[in-house]
Amino acid sequence: MQLQDLLYGVAIKSLVGKPTIEVTALAFDSRMVKNGTMFFAVKGTVVDGHAYIEQTIQSGATVIICELMPADLLDSVTYVEVENSAVALGIVSSNFCENPSAKLKLIGITGTNGKTTIATLLFQLFRGLGFNVGLISTVQNHINDNVIPATHTTPNPIALNALLQDMVMANCEYCFMEVSSHAVVQHRIEGLSFAGGVFSNITHDHLDFHQTFDKYLKAKKEFFDNLPKAAFALTNADDKNGMVMLQNTKASKKTYALKQMADFKAKIIENKFSGLNLNVDDIDVFFKMVGSFNAYNLLAAYGTAILLDQDKLNVLTILSTLAGAEGRFDYAVSKQGIIGIVDYAHTPDAVQNVLSTIANIRKGTEQVITVLGCGGDRDKTKRPIMAQVACDWSDKVILTSDNPRTEDPQAIIKEMEKGVSPTNQRKALSILDRKEAIKTACHIAKPGDIILVAGKGHEKYQEINGVKHHFDDKEVLTEQLNQIN
Numbered sequence: 211m212q213l214q215d216l217l218y219g220v221a222i223k224s225l226v227g228k229p230t231i232e233v234t235a236l237a238f239d240s241r242m243v244k245n246g247t248m249f250f251a252v253k254g255t256v257v258d259g260h261a262y263i264e265q266t267i268q269s270g271a272t273v274i275i276c277e278l279m280p281a282d283l284l285d286s287v288t289y290v291e292v293e294n295s296a297v298a299l300g301i302v303s304s305n306f307c308e309n310p311s312a313k314l315k316l317i318g319i320t321g322t323n324g325k326t327t328i329a330t331l332l333f334q335l336f337r338g339l340g341f342n343v344g345l346i347s348t349v350q351n352h353i354n355d356n357v358i359p360a361t362h363t364t365p366n367p368i369a370l371n372a373l374l375q376d377m378v379m380a381n382c383e384y385c386f387m388e389v390s391s392h393a394v395v396q397h398r399i400e401g402l403s404f405a406g407g408v409f410s411n412i413t414h415d416h417l418d419f420h421q422t423f424d425k426y427l428k429a430k431k432e433f434f435d436n437l438p439k440a441a442f443a444l445t446n447a448d449d450k451n452g453m454v455m456l457q458n459t460k461a462s463k464k465t466y467a468l469k470q471m472a473d474f475k476a477k478i479i480e481n482k483f484s485g486l487n488l489n490v491d492d493i494d495v496f497f498k499m500v501g502s503f504n505a506y507n508l509l510a511a512y513g514t515a516i517l518l519d520q521d522k523l524n525v526l527t528i529l530s531t532l533a534g535a536e537g538r539f540d541y542a543v544s545k546q547g548i549i550g551i552v553d554y555a556h557t558p559d560a561v562q563n564v565l566s567t568i569a570n571i572r573k574g575t576e577q578v579i580t581v582l583g584c585g586g587d588r589d590k591t592k593r594p595i596m597a598q599v600a601c602d603w604s605d606k607v608i609l610t611s612d613n614p615r616t617e618d619p620q621a622i623i624k625e626m627e628k629g630v631s632p633t634n635q636r637k638a639l640s641i642l643d644r645k646e647a648i649k650t651a652c653h654i655a656k657p658g659d660i661i662l663v664a665g666k667g668h669e670k671y672q673e674i675n676g677v678k679h680h681f682d683d684k685e686v687l688t689e690q691l692n693q694i695n
């Protein structure tokens with residue numbers, strides 16, 4: 211495609227070179243550049259991509275998008291100066307793939323917790339309704355039944371638009387995608403046409419990246435602020451900041467709630483280990499999913515489907531059979547009657563939700579044993595709070611490693627230990643090795659007890675110093691439960 215066509219919609223400050231030059235590939239990483247590539251110099255959180263411009267030209271880049279023109283310009287290269295290279299990357303990536311998001315109904319789901327669950331429920335629901343559907347999520351991406359591994363919750367714009375283009379080629383009518391706050395701030399979704407946006411909730415997470423809760427809130431809100439008039443914006447009216455999301459949107463404003471007045475209402479009739487009995491818009495339905503937080507996720511999926519003109523009874527019938535995403539409240543009972551639960555709770559609110567769900571549905575005399583770690587290179591401030599919440603809601607807590615990434619796992623546990631109050635000291639112990647921690651939980655447990663292994667859910671690895679080692683909470687928990695007599 212010619213450069214001038216790719217630049218449609220980009221605010222250009224200056225251009226030096228040939229606007230008619232043919233571009234064969236896009237890259238924002240110098241290590242991916244080959245002949246004919248258009249390179250975007252993006253200022254990142256670690257380095258500034260402008261430092262790699264010369265190197266990319268040596269690798270064959272013929273177009274450079276930058277926020278500041280280099281001092282020495284080469285005749286063989288076309289340079290485009292823009293206000294924001296990341297914004298340009300989003301728009302150009304979309305143009306490069308012939309704007310795939312406008313050729314299907316793209317629904318974005320944002321919020322601290324519940325994005326994967328809601329997006330997956332919608333994907334499964336619309337497949338059940340007979341549509342060709344795409345899914346972009348933390349666990350995996352889907353084009354109908356084809357699974358494409360996920361690297362990020364929201365991929366980079368080049369990968370994202372290529373995926374959407376493949377969905378269009380596969381005749382997908384809908385795509386349900388998670389929109390992370392990182393993606394909003396880094397403009398990964400720039401240039402996309404959304405048919406709808408859904409908000410789950412906002413609580414403590416990612417303060418390493420956003421610095422303050424207010425900035426985190428603004429990132430989420432920005433997604434709704436930018437939705438077009440023809441789209442819908444569906445929010446959780448029970449969340450403290452749910453209505454904030456709708457303040458400045460041009461999209462049609464819709465709400466769902468269990469407590470407040472809302473367009474889509476549900477009431478919990480019964481909340482058991484086997485599932486949820488809900489009254490949704492005056493119809494009683496038994497759902498396979500467990501916990502009041504999942505009542506919100508189910509209602510968000512239901513509301514979205516109705517806003518997409520689907521039949522109420524068909525929607526509820528299919529939703530009632532769905533189990534949601536892998537590694538979310540995934541439970542099994544051992545032969546001794548110990549209940550083992552694997553869940554992706556990795557924020558204070560999620561840990562509290564899962565443990566309060568367990569507290570609500572347990573019989574009363576059994577112990578709740580929680581195994582929990584916190585990820586390295588992520589928000590440090592949530593570590594003591596997660597440990598505190600785990601202690602407050604469990605009889606025994608084993609603090610352990612999650613994905614240490616580049617941090618010292620022992621130091622992460624020390625930060626978690628700061629959240630263990632003197633009265634909770636007797637409940638908590640720390641075991642660095644995650645497998646040993648799960649094994650210990652299984653040995654402490656007696657028949658009827660409940661073990662929660664939180665934080666890694668579907669993940670099949672443990673990331674230590676840039677290397678991903680095979681690790682699967684469910685596999686380890688099942689193996690250890692099977693080994694006790």
Ligand SMILES: CC(=O)N[C@H]1[C@@H](OP(=O)(O)OP(=O)(O)OC[C@H]2O[C@@H](n3ccc(=O)[nH]c3=O)[C@H](O)[C@@H]2O)O[C@H](CO)[C@@H](O)[C@@H]1O[C@H](C)C(=O)N[C@@H](C)C(=O)N[C@H](CCC(=O)O)C(=O)O
Nearest residue numbers: 238239240252254255256257259262362363364366390392
């Ligand atoms: C903090 C964060 O989001 N980082 C993302 C970001 O990297 P960065 O800003 O740190 O980039 P950088 O290393 O400073 O480099 C700046 C620029 O120079 C380029 N570069 C760099 C080195 C080089 O040799 N050559 C070169 O060209 C880089 O490609 C980049 O364009 O941009 C990169 C390219 O898109 C991402 O891969 C990277 O994701 C990292 C791996 C990451 O872990 N991100 C997580 C936190 C994330 O995004 N999570 C959210 C989920 C959150 C949730 O679910 O709630 C997600 O959407 O997945």
Ligand SMILES: Nc1ncnc2c1ncn2[C@@H]1O[C@H](COP(=O)(O)OP(=O)(O)OP(=O)(O)O)[C@@H](O)[C@H]1O
Nearest residue numbers: 322323324325326327348503538553554555560563
């Ligand atoms: N609606 C909800 N409200 C609060 N907590 C929830 C909700 N839904 C799920 N959770 C908790 O959060 C965990 C993560 O859920 P899910 O994967 O759906 O969220 P997510 O927003 O996609 O997370 P991520 O930011 O990692 O992509 C679950 O395992 C559960 O413990």
Ligand SMILES: N[C@H](CCC[C@H](N)C(=O)O)C(=O)O
Nearest residue numbers: 556584585588612613665666
């Ligand atoms: N999307 C979240 C996932 C956290 C999962 C947890 N296992 C960890 O590694 O911290 C993040 O990237 O912060």
Ligand SMILES: [Mg+2]
Nearest residue numbers: 325326348363
């Ligand atoms: Mg997710």
